[in-house]
Amino acid sequence: MLSLQLGISRVILPSVRNVSRLVSDRPQQIWLKYSCISSLLPVRVSPCTKYFSVSSFRCQENQEQKPKPSSTKKKSDRKRRTVIEDEHQSSSSPQWEVVAYSTAEEYDLMKLMQGLQQQGLYHPSSMSEDIHDVLHVSARYQVDREPREIYFFREGSVVFWNVSELERKNVLLFLKIYEDESYDKDIVAEGNEKMVYAYTEVFNKTRLMNGRILLNDEGSTDLEKYTFSNALALSVKLATWEASLEKYVDSIEFVVEDLKEVGRIQLSRSDVLKKQGELFSLRHLINLSSDLLDTPDFYWDRENLETLYHKTCNHLNISKRTKVMNEKLNHCVELVELLSRQLTDAHHTRLEWMIIALITVEVGFEVVHLFHP
Secondary structure, eight states, X not given: OHHHHHHHHHHHHHHHHHHHHHHHHSHHHHHHHTHHHHTTSSOXXXXXXXXXXXXXXXXXXXXXXXXXXXXXHHHHHHXXXXXXXXXXXXXXXXXXXXXXXXXXXXXXXXXXXXXXXXXXXXXXXXXXXXXXXXXXXXXSSOSSSSOOEEEEETTTEEEEESXXXXXXXXXXXXXXXXXXXXXXXXXXXXXXXXXXXXXXXSTTOOEEETTEEEEESSSOOHHHHHHHHHHHHXXXXXXXXXXXXXXXXXXXXXXXXXXXHTOOOOOOHHHHHHHHHXXXXXXXXXXXXXXXXXXXXXXXXXXXXXXXXXXXXXXXXXXXXXXXXHHHHHHHHHHHHHHHXXXXXXXXXXHHHHHHHHHHHHHHHHHHHHHOO
């Protein structure tokens, strides 16, 4: 048996040496020739390879196992990213609309509440004691788990939470009999505001993020909804005033053209006085009768709600729009004052010529009496 093993070793060992010499002399040719086999084996032939052994297999296995810690690290990073993405998706998956309109100068809230109670589709909801001039109602019949709510503001604005378009149209038609100085339909349609709201569990805090309202999923959100509604109502009211100012500018545009081309004013003094009245009335509404230049008293002792209110107003560009509108008003005031001065000067000139004519007539009579006593 021993002699048989020695004979086999004498035959195999020279062939192994020859193969190793061949590999060391021409490694590249062998690699190209047997590349189809090399892809199936865990052995890679390179010019530095001098021999084959089990250790080369082990070394290759160790090299393949080294990247495992980094791969696990990548997996953990990917998991963290997915968690963040899932949080954003969870906050945005179920979402509803908030739509605001301004339809009139003022609502009669007492009669409106009585009319809604007689209608039987909405019931009034309780509000804080220091909230005035607002009527908050909720729908009696639920369509889904999210309630349908409406905020009516005395200054002629209404904000719908999760109310369909058909239902909104019906409510706006119902409002007509409780409106004072209703606006034109085109102005109402162009001046509406839309936002999207959803519920979130992240940070457990109501906030405004990227133009979306994220409400706290726990507890009551009535005050937060009122805060957002207040800012939206102010924005749509400002939009109607902007439309009114644009309409006013269009109505006096021909005057500028007449002054440039003809050099005359084709308006009477009463027309100019009416234009002045319209302008100062609009200026009074913007700067004195609204909260465009100041924060409502309700938010003075509620810092979190005041922050939400200011963020929503900044998102809706209320302060910037108010500033632009006041600049336009100042320009219109200058133009109307110019018209008024021109008409006043023309009136004074006409009076002077009438006086001169009367004096001339009187002098003529005196001359006649002088020569014909």
